[in-house]
Amino acid sequence: MTAMGSEQVTRRRDGQPAVADVVAAIRDGIVNGDYAPSQRLVEADLVEAYGASRAVIRSALVELAADGLVDRLPNRGARVRAVTLDEAIEIVEVRMGLEGLCASKAASSITDAQIEDLRKLRADILAAVERGELMEYSRLNRVLDQRIEQISGHATATAILHRLRAQAVRHQFRLSHQPGRAVVSAPEHVAIIDAIIAREPDRAEAAVRAHLRSVIEALRAIGGAHGQRAS
Amino acid sequence: MTAMGSEQVTRRRDGQPAVADVVAAIRDGIVNGDYAPSQRLVEADLVEAYGASRAVIRSALVELAADGLVDRLPNRGARVRAVTLDEAIEIVEVRMGLEGLCASKAASSITDAQIEDLRKLRADILAAVERGELMEYSRLNRVLDQRIEQISGHATATAILHRLRAQAVRHQFRLSHQPGRAVVSAPEHVAIIDAIIAREPDRAEAAVRAHLRSVIEALRAIGGAHGQRAS
DNA sequence: GTTCACTAAGTTGTAGACAATTGGTACACC
DNA sequence: GGTGTACCAATTGTCTACAACTTAGTGAAC
Numbered sequence: 001m002t003a004m005g006s007e008q009v010t011r012r013r014d015g016q017p018a019v020a021d022v023v024a025a026i027r028d029g030i031v032n033g034d035y036a037p038s039q040r041l042v043e044a045d046l047v048e049a050y051g052a053s054r055a056v057i058r059s060a061l062v063e064l065a066a067d068g069l070v071d072r073l074p075n076r077g078a079r080v081r082a083v084t085l086d087e088a089i090e091i092v093e094v095r096m097g098l099e100g101l102c103a104s105k106a107a108s109s110i111t112d113a114q115i116e117d118l119r120k121l122r123a124d125i126l127a128a129v130e131r132g133e134l135m136e137y138s139r140l141n142r143v144l145d146q147r148i149e150q151i152s153g154h155a156t157a158t159a160i161l162h163r164l165r166a167q168a169v170r171h172q173f174r175l176s177h178q179p180g181r182a183v184v185s186a187p188e189h190v191a192i193i194d195a196i197i198a199r200e201p202d203r204a205e206a207a208v209r210a211h212l213r214s215v216i217e218a219l220r221a222i223g224g225a226h227g228q229r230a231s
Numbered sequence: 232m233t234a235m236g237s238e239q240v241t242r243r244r245d246g247q248p249a250v251a252d253v254v255a256a257i258r259d260g261i262v263n264g265d266y267a268p269s270q271r272l273v274e275a276d277l278v279e280a281y282g283a284s285r286a287v288i289r290s291a292l293v294e295l296a297a298d299g300l301v302d303r304l305p306n307r308g309a310r311v312r313a314v315t316l317d318e319a320i321e322i323v324e325v326r327m328g329l330e331g332l333c334a335s336k337a338a339s340s341i342t343d344a345q346i347e348d349l350r351k352l353r354a355d356i357l358a359a360v361e362r363g364e365l366m367e368y369s370r371l372n373r374v375l376d377q378r379i380e381q382i383s384g385h386a387t388a389t390a391i392l393h394r395l396r397a398q399a400v401r402h403q404f405r406l407s408h409q410p411g412r413a414v415v416s417a418p419e420h421v422a423i424i425d426a427i428i429a430r431e432p433d434r435a436e437a438a439v440r441a442h443l444r445s446v447i448e449a450l451r452a453i454g455g456a457h458g459q460r461a462s
Numbered sequence: 463g464t465t466c467a468c469t470a471a472g473t474t475g476t477a478g479a480c481a482a483t484t485g486g487t488a489c490a491c492c
Numbered sequence: 493g494g495t496g497t498a499c500c501a502a503t504t505g506t507c508t509a510c511a512a513c514t515t516a517g518t519g520a521a522c
Contacts, residue, residue: 017305053507062290066297075474075513090387097328156321284477306483
């Protein structure tokens with residue numbers, strides 16, 4: 001019994017193969033929480049839900065497994081990968097290295113136009129926090145990450161970061177909904193922006209790492225309070 | 232026309248699905264150079280080469296594409312991914328972050344038994360360089376990387392590192408065959424071991440990063456001399 | 463009452479056939 | 493002579509059927 005009756009995927013959106021659409025649909029379902037962690041993904045059910053053949057569903061699951069969003073046990077089917085708190089912390093630790101690298105590169109190569117863009121983003125972030133618009137603040141943080149990756153021009157790091165963030169999205173969500181979290185993290189984000197704008201690579205990297213260290217501590221605090229939900 | 236007529240993969244080694252065997256076989260073929268960069272991987276040819284059905288081959292290609300060893304263009308097939316020099320440098324930059332993290336963690340959590348193990352490895356490395364056994368030296372370097380990852384206990388970073396190293400194996404190979412390269416890199420490796428043995432996380436991370444910076448410079452030097460081979 | 467083997471339902475793994483797309487080639491047309 | 497179009501071969505994308513595996517449930521033997 002699948003959680004939701006997602007209406008049939010639009011077939012052949014354009015030149016793209018059908019399997020790409022199904023992958024996108026299931027991926028969205030996982031990151032949006034329509035599929036719960038550890039939930040079984042039975043191929044026959046997905047066939048009915050998305051109106052695709054089993055071969056297509058199967059290819060999609062293989063792809064999602066390679067992305068780390070799905071666990072596939074031989075002969076025992078696929079299920080939504082449940083990322084434990086420890087794994088989430090590991091992911092943030094890896095992000096420290098990668099986002100630090102991107103911030104450093106961004107500070108080295110940023111153009112005047114991009115600096116102007118970041119200045120505006122900084123103002124928007126501060127405004128959102130000021131007004132208590134948590135959703136908007138959260139969205140702007142994602143935009144900031146995108147901007148830094150884009151400015152850094154580091155395709156390899158960017159690709160890995162996208163995968164990792166998708167995997168840990170649930171923990172990130174819980175974290176961003178902690179009361180008072182925005183007030184703590186906003187200055188950290190501003191510090192990152194300032195360092196990049198000032199074209200100081202080392203300071204930018206340090207600011208990113210400091211921010212993510214604070215994220216790890218916050219994750220530990222939540223996890224310790226809630227306890228780890230078993231599968 | 233595939234490069235080699237690898238005899239049929241042993242079917243159903245144990246409980247493992249056939250696709251796992253095919254993935255391993257093709258992966259080996261790519262990293263060992265049996266398949267050249269940019270070489271087309273036509274599904275029908277692979278079916279004949281490995282004696283598996285096209286569905287199996289297809290799944291294997293999807294998995295390898297996610298691993299970054301294969302490029303798959305919609306309706307246009309798969310080919311061995313050709314990693315450019317710039318991409319290889321990006322990969323090493325990412326490794327700086329990840330291997331630095333692992334070395335730092337390893338230095339924090341290393342046990343006495345593991346220290347003894349690293350001492351022996353250090354002696355073996357120095358002996359191999361002394362005797363000019365480049366193959367053995369190269370092998371021991373890989374062992375060192377494994378040991379550090381294992382001691383660090385960082386599964387996430389380790390998994391990413393394995394993927395990245397597989398992608399750049401061709402550049403790494405060229406690099407390790409540069410005359411005089413071992414003499415330069417051996418002291419760097421020893422410095423890494425010493426810092427970890429001394430249980431000094433920051434020094435260990437710095438030593439790893441210094442080593443990889445030297446790798447990047449060496450890559451640039453080779454690449455500049457040889458020029459980049461176009462696809 | 464417990465344990466083991468067997469059976470049957472449910473689910474995944476594999477295979478081969480068919481459909482759709484791409485890229486090149488020959489031919490007509492301007 | 494250059495250009496556009498229609499065909500054809502090669503290759504990938506998708507579908508359906510069948511085989512193999514896992515798991516839970518039933519019943520007999522100890």
